[in-house]
Amino acid sequence: MRTIPIRLKLTLWYCLIFGLLMILIISSIYLIQRRSHYNEIDHSLVSISEYILKETYTELGKGVSLSMLQLEFKNLSLNGVVFAIEDITGQSIATGGGKLQKPNITLPEMHGMKEPLHTFADQDQIRYRMYVQTIVNDNEVLGYVLSEISLQNIDRSMRFLFWLIIYFTVFGLCLAALSGWYLARKTFQPIAMITDTAKAIAHTQGFEQRVMHDGARDDLGLLVETFNEMLQSLENAYLSQKRFVENASHELRTPLTTIRGNIDILQFADRMPESEKQEILGDMKREAVRMSRLVAELLTLARADAGQEIAYDIVDIHEVGLEVIREIRNWSSLVEIECQLDPLTMVWGSRDLMKQLLIILIENAIRYSQPGGTVWIRAKNQDSLVRIEVIDTGFGVNEKELPHIFERFFRGELARIQFPAGTGLGLPIARWIVEQHQGQIKVHSEQGKGTQIMVQFASVRGAI
Ligand SMILES: Nc1ncnc2c1ncn2[C@@H]1O[C@H](COP(=O)(O)OP(=O)(O)O)[C@@H](O)[C@H]1O
Ligand SMILES: [Mg+2]
Incomplete structure (x- = not known):
C-alpha cells in the first residue's frame, strides 16, 4: 500500500487548521457585521415610526379625526425610510419619503403576527423591511402607521462582502497550501536526500557518497x-x-x-x-x-571482526606469563630473557587471549633482537592497574614505520629480513585483545636502540 508522504500530510494538516481558523474568524466577523447593519435599519425604522405615531396621537388628542389629519414632517430626517398613515380601509392619509411597497398580505394580517417588523420581497426580488403600528383610540383600531425601507443597498453590499470573503478564503487557502507545501518540501529536503543516498548506496555499494548539506545546525x-x-x-x-x-x-x-x-x-x-x-x-x-x-x-x-563472544574470568598475569616464558625458552636461546612478574597481578579477562597477547609481544621482542640482546618482561600492580612491559634491546622501529605497526599485514623492512615467516598480524591481534579488555597499549621505540611496549588493564585484586 502506498502511504501518503509526510510532506503532503503536513501540508494538508496545515491547510485544514489554517482554513478552519480562517473560516471561524471571517464568518464571525461577517455575521457580526451583518447583524449590526440590519439592527441599525430596524432601529431607524422603529424610531421614525414611533415619532410619527406620537405626532398622530397628539393631533387625535386635539379632537382632529384621522381622515382630517394634517401632519408636517419637515424636520424629520428619513434616511431612506418611506412611511404612510392609512386608515383601516387602506386609504392613505399621509405619506413621506416616496412610494411605499406593500407585501402580499393585508395589514390586519400583518399586524396579527407577533413580530411588528416584516421583511418581504417584490416581484424583482428586491427586499423591503416594514414596521407596522396600529393607531388605536378608545380601544378602536383607526388605522396604521407603516414605515418601510428598501434593503436593496445593504443586501447588495452584504452580498459583495460575502463573495469577497469567499474569494479571500479560497485565495488564502491556496496560498497556505502552496507555502505549506514549499516549506514542508524545504524542511524535508535533507531527509529526501538521505533516502536517495541510502538507495543509491544500497544499489551500488558506493560508500563514498555523501549527502549535500547547507550547513544549518538544526x-x-x-x-x-x-x-x-x-x-x-x-x-x-x-x-x-x-x-x-x-x-x-x-x-x-x-x-x-x-x-x-x-x-x-x-x-x-x-x-x-x-x-x-x-x-x-x-x-x-x-x-x-x-x-x-x-x-x-x-x-x-x-572472529574479532564478527564480534566474537569472550568468556571472562579472573586471570593471573603472573601465572600466564611464566607459562609463556617456559614455552618460549624452548626455542629462543640467543636472547637473554629477564622476567619480573609480581604475584597476584589479576585482571578480568580471557586467559587464552591474555596468553596470546603475551606471546605476540614477547615473540616480537625476541625475533627483532640481535643475538646476545636482552628482553625484559615485567608485570606489576600499580595503583588499581596491572601494568605489563616488554622491553628489548633490538633494532627498534623507525619513525616512518612506527605509526603503521598496528595495521594489518604491515611489516617493517628490517623485520621482513630478520624474520621472513612473520605475517604482520601479531600487533593488530594484540591491539584487539587489549581493546576487548578495556586496556591500553603504548609503544615506545627508537631505531637501533630497542622497543618498549606497555600494556595496562584494570586490576581485579581489590575486588576479590
Ligand atoms: N619488538 C619489536 N622490535 C622491532 N620492531 C617491532 C617490534 N615489535 C613489532 N615491530 C614492528 O612491527 C611490525 C608488525 O609486527 P607484528 O604485527 O607482530 O607482525 P610481524 O611480527 O609478523 O612482522 C613488525 O614487522 C616490526 O616492523
Ligand atoms: Mg609479530
Whole structure:
C-alpha cells in the first residue's frame, strides 16, 4: 500500500487548521457585521415610526379625526425610510419619503403576527423591511402607521462582502497550501536526500557518497551530519575489509605458489641429490608452517571482526606469563630473557587471549633482537592497574614505520629480513585483545636502540 508522504500530510494538516481558523474568524466577523447593519435599519425604522405615531396621537388628542389629519414632517430626517398613515380601509392619509411597497398580505394580517417588523420581497426580488403600528383610540383600531425601507443597498453590499470573503478564503487557502507545501518540501529536503543516498548506496555499494548539506545546525542538519559520519565509518570499514581480504589472498598465494613450484621440481627431479631434495622439502615445510600460522591468525581476526563472544574470568598475569616464558625458552636461546612478574597481578579477562597477547609481544621482542640482546618482561600492580612491559634491546622501529605497526599485514623492512615467516598480524591481534579488555597499549621505540611496549588493564585484586 502506498502511504501518503509526510510532506503532503503536513501540508494538508496545515491547510485544514489554517482554513478552519480562517473560516471561524471571517464568518464571525461577517455575521457580526451583518447583524449590526440590519439592527441599525430596524432601529431607524422603529424610531421614525414611533415619532410619527406620537405626532398622530397628539393631533387625535386635539379632537382632529384621522381622515382630517394634517401632519408636517419637515424636520424629520428619513434616511431612506418611506412611511404612510392609512386608515383601516387602506386609504392613505399621509405619506413621506416616496412610494411605499406593500407585501402580499393585508395589514390586519400583518399586524396579527407577533413580530411588528416584516421583511418581504417584490416581484424583482428586491427586499423591503416594514414596521407596522396600529393607531388605536378608545380601544378602536383607526388605522396604521407603516414605515418601510428598501434593503436593496445593504443586501447588495452584504452580498459583495460575502463573495469577497469567499474569494479571500479560497485565495488564502491556496496560498497556505502552496507555502505549506514549499516549506514542508524545504524542511524535508535533507531527509529526501538521505533516502536517495541510502538507495543509491544500497544499489551500488558506493560508500563514498555523501549527502549535500547547507550547513544549518538544526535537527535535520545534525541528522545529515550524523548520517555522513556513519557513511564515513562504513566506508572506512568497507575499504579496510576489502584491503584485508586482498592482502590475505595475496599472503596466502605466496606460500602456495612456492609449495606448488617445489612440488613440480620434486616430481620431475628423479636424479636430484638427496641433500637438495631435503632442502626443498624443508622449504615447503617452512612455507606450510607459515601458512598454518597465517590461517590461524586470520581466523582470530575474522572472529574479532564478527564480534566474537569472550568468556571472562579472573586471570593471573603472573601465572600466564611464566607459562609463556617456559614455552618460549624452548626455542629462543640467543636472547637473554629477564622476567619480573609480581604475584597476584589479576585482571578480568580471557586467559587464552591474555596468553596470546603475551606471546605476540614477547615473540616480537625476541625475533627483532640481535643475538646476545636482552628482553625484559615485567608485570606489576600499580595503583588499581596491572601494568605489563616488554622491553628489548633490538633494532627498534623507525619513525616512518612506527605509526603503521598496528595495521594489518604491515611489516617493517628490517623485520621482513630478520624474520621472513612473520605475517604482520601479531600487533593488530594484540591491539584487539587489549581493546576487548578495556586496556591500553603504548609503544615506545627508537631505531637501533630497542622497543618498549606497555600494556595496562584494570586490576581485579581489590575486588576479590
Ligand atoms: N619488538 C619489536 N622490535 C622491532 N620492531 C617491532 C617490534 N615489535 C613489532 N615491530 C614492528 O612491527 C611490525 C608488525 O609486527 P607484528 O604485527 O607482530 O607482525 P610481524 O611480527 O609478523 O612482522 C613488525 O614487522 C616490526 O616492523
Ligand atoms: Mg609479530
